[in-house]
Structures are given as C-alpha cells and as structure tokens.
Amino acid sequence: MEDQAVCCYRHPDRETGISCTRCDRPICPECMISASVGFQCPECVSGGHAAGATAASGMAGTSGRSYRTAARPRTIAGGAISDDPRLITKILLAINVAVWIAVLAVGDRLLNDLVLVGAFPPEPFAREGVAEGEWYRLVTAMFLHEQPMHIAFNMLSLWWLGPPLEAALGRARFLALYLLSGLGGSALTYLLADQTQASLGASGAIFGLLGATAVLMRRLNYDMRPVIALLALNLLFTFTWSNIAWQAHIGGLIAGTLVAYGMVHAPRDRRDLVQAVTCAVVLLGIVVMIGVRTLELTR
Known part of the structure; x- marks a missing residue:
C-alpha cells in the first residue's frame, strides 16, 4: 500500500x-x-x-x-521509524569520544596524522597533507578534538540536535546529513583557509544539524524564533572568537541546510529520487571544491 x-x-x-x-x-x-x-x-x-x-x-x-x-507510517522524510531514534547519534558521539581518548593516549603524532591540513610546511613535519593525496584527512578531522571544552561543546550540541533529527529523518538519512555536513565544512576549509592551517572538530557537522533543524521546524510550521536566535548566536561566536575555522562552520551550515531541504520537501511520489539527487549534488559540490584547491596547490 x-x-x-x-x-x-x-x-x-x-x-x-x-x-x-x-x-x-x-x-x-x-x-x-x-x-x-x-x-x-x-x-x-x-x-x-x-x-x-x-x-x-x-x-x-x-x-x-x-x-x-x-x-504504514514513515518519518516525514520517508525513513523507517525505529525503536531507538538515538542510535546513530550515540554511535557518532562514541566515535568522537573514542578518537579524543586515542589522541590523549598517543599524543601529537596521531593528531598530526589525522588533522585537516592542505599541505604541511617542509620542516619539521615531513608529512603530506590533502593536496599530496591524503584525502582521508577531510573525514578524520570531523571526528578529531584536542581541547576538553571543544569536544564537550560539540558533543552536547550533537546530543541535543541529533535525536529529534534522527527521529524525523530516519537513520540512513540522518547519517547522510551528518557526514555531508562535516565534509562540506572540511571542503570549504580546505578551499579557503591557508594551506598550512590545521583544522579539526565536528563543528561543521554540528552547524549542518543546526541548519537542518531550522529547515525541519519551518517545514512543520513551528516557531522559528528559538532556532534563529541560536543560529545567530553561534554565527556571532564564529566570527568574533579567535582560533575558530569559520569556513568549517559556514560550509557545514550550507551543506546541512541544502541536504535537509531536499529531504523534507521532496515530493512524495519521487521522494527517494529527489533525496538521492540532492545528496549527490551536494557531494559533487564538495568534490569540485576539493579538486579546485588541489589543482591550485599542486600546479
């Protein structure tokens, strides 16, 4: 039926x-x-x-x-309704915490191997960056934190924003939203930041969830004032506090908003197709940014 x-x-x-x-x-x-x-x-x-x-x-x-x-009720995005709408959120949180503990145990060596950086300076690192083919850094940096306050703030935000979105979208769509938001933040950082500037953290993905929350609340005709105030406050911190990679925040926000819009506004009769195309277009934009920056750094 x-x-x-x-x-x-x-x-x-x-x-x-x-x-x-x-x-x-x-x-x-x-x-x-x-x-x-x-x-x-x-x-x-x-x-x-x-x-x-x-x-x-x-x-x-x-x-x-x-x-x-x-x-046969489904989520508003067409996903299956699960008994535990926090499962993916818990898994993502556990991965972030596990990586943070690993960095504490191993030290700067692991940090330098996973952090997002376009190209390391010649000395004393003797390592390669994204431009030299270490594409995995675009992903590993999304789960990497160094300071306790950094991971605490991001994980609290994930725990607050994640479950309602996971319940509304379904597990697979929520995971796609999180990963594409994080990659969008990594890609814009790689494109615009200095090639030797190291970037790390789940902030890009968190901003993507924040943008998706705004899209979902608008779709359900909820009061938008609380989420707009929260978004404005976070953007204020982004551009006024030091040592913040604003590119990751903006990239994640744009990617998450686009993905969420395609998911909750897709026509019911073509929902899966529209959602897949939306994710593919966002991923293509990420690939283009990475390719443009790589050509610029290696030519």
Missing part, C-alpha cells in the same frame, strides 16, 4: 513520522516525551496507556487491521 501522510493526533495540522512506542499513535516533536526506548505520548506517560491503546485500536475500523498495518 502507498505510504500515507500521518499527522499528530493532538495537532492534526502537523505532519509527523514519529509514533508513541506504547500506543502507536503519531506524535509531533512537541508532544513526544523521551522514554527508555523511543518516545511516548503525554497520555501514556501520565498513565493513560489503556485509553490510548483503545483509541489506537479504534483507528483500525471494521477491517480489524492495526493502525500501523493500515497506514
């Missing part, structure tokens, strides 16, 4: 892809309450599970089919 648009049972004007894990009724981000597994609706949390289950069963009609079977 063709996927059907599903709206929150408490806010019928709000399309959603999130369901209560107890009664299975669709709930919007405003109504969902975190549980040990997934999210629950206010009635189930307050002890009204029996009534909620009855209401959910009543939606099946005379056919006797359950609501989930009849409507």
Whole structure:
C-alpha cells in the first residue's frame, strides 16, 4: 500500500513520522516525551496507556487491521521509524569520544596524522597533507578534538540536535546529513583557509544539524524564533572568537541546510529520487571544491 501522510493526533495540522512506542499513535516533536526506548505520548506517560491503546485500536475500523498495518507510517522524510531514534547519534558521539581518548593516549603524532591540513610546511613535519593525496584527512578531522571544552561543546550540541533529527529523518538519512555536513565544512576549509592551517572538530557537522533543524521546524510550521536566535548566536561566536575555522562552520551550515531541504520537501511520489539527487549534488559540490584547491596547490 502507498505510504500515507500521518499527522499528530493532538495537532492534526502537523505532519509527523514519529509514533508513541506504547500506543502507536503519531506524535509531533512537541508532544513526544523521551522514554527508555523511543518516545511516548503525554497520555501514556501520565498513565493513560489503556485509553490510548483503545483509541489506537479504534483507528483500525471494521477491517480489524492495526493502525500501523493500515497506514504504514514513515518519518516525514520517508525513513523507517525505529525503536531507538538515538542510535546513530550515540554511535557518532562514541566515535568522537573514542578518537579524543586515542589522541590523549598517543599524543601529537596521531593528531598530526589525522588533522585537516592542505599541505604541511617542509620542516619539521615531513608529512603530506590533502593536496599530496591524503584525502582521508577531510573525514578524520570531523571526528578529531584536542581541547576538553571543544569536544564537550560539540558533543552536547550533537546530543541535543541529533535525536529529534534522527527521529524525523530516519537513520540512513540522518547519517547522510551528518557526514555531508562535516565534509562540506572540511571542503570549504580546505578551499579557503591557508594551506598550512590545521583544522579539526565536528563543528561543521554540528552547524549542518543546526541548519537542518531550522529547515525541519519551518517545514512543520513551528516557531522559528528559538532556532534563529541560536543560529545567530553561534554565527556571532564564529566570527568574533579567535582560533575558530569559520569556513568549517559556514560550509557545514550550507551543506546541512541544502541536504535537509531536499529531504523534507521532496515530493512524495519521487521522494527517494529527489533525496538521492540532492545528496549527490551536494557531494559533487564538495568534490569540485576539493579538486579546485588541489589543482591550485599542486600546479
């Protein structure tokens, strides 16, 4: 059966892809309450599970089919609804923390091997950068942190922004959003920053999630003022604080906003195609930036 648009049972004007894990009724981000597994609706949390289950069963009609079977609810971007909408967020957070611990244990040698840099100065490093073919630095730098405050701020932001986006987009789409945002930040840094300037951190990906949050809230007709204020504050820090690679922030923000827009605004009948093309176009833009800078540094 063709996927059907599903709206929150408490806010019928709000399309959603999130369901209560107890009664299975669709709930919007405003109504969902975190549980040990997934999210629950206010009635189930307050002890009204029996009534909620009855209401959910009543939606099946005379056919006797359950609501989930009849409507096949998906996320707003067409992804599958999972029992743990934080799984990818947890994995990404764990990778960042594991790399940070590894750097603490090994020291500057590992840091120099993973950090994003166009080309190292001749001495005393005797290493190669992205321009010399070490493309992996564009990815490894996304999971690399040095200062405790740096990783603490980024991981808190990931934990705050990640679960709602993962629940709304689905695991695969959320992972694509995160990685393309991080790569967008790395690519713009590589393109515009000095070739010997080292850059590291998940900030590009975090700014991509922030841009995606704004797109999602606009799509669901939520109040935009809180996310606009947060974005403005972060941009203020980006351009006023020292030792911040503003290129990574802006690159991640642009990439994340574009990817999220394509995901949540794709026509239902061509959703997978439009989403794939959107991701491919953003990836192509990243490749072009990397290619232009590499030619500039090696010619």
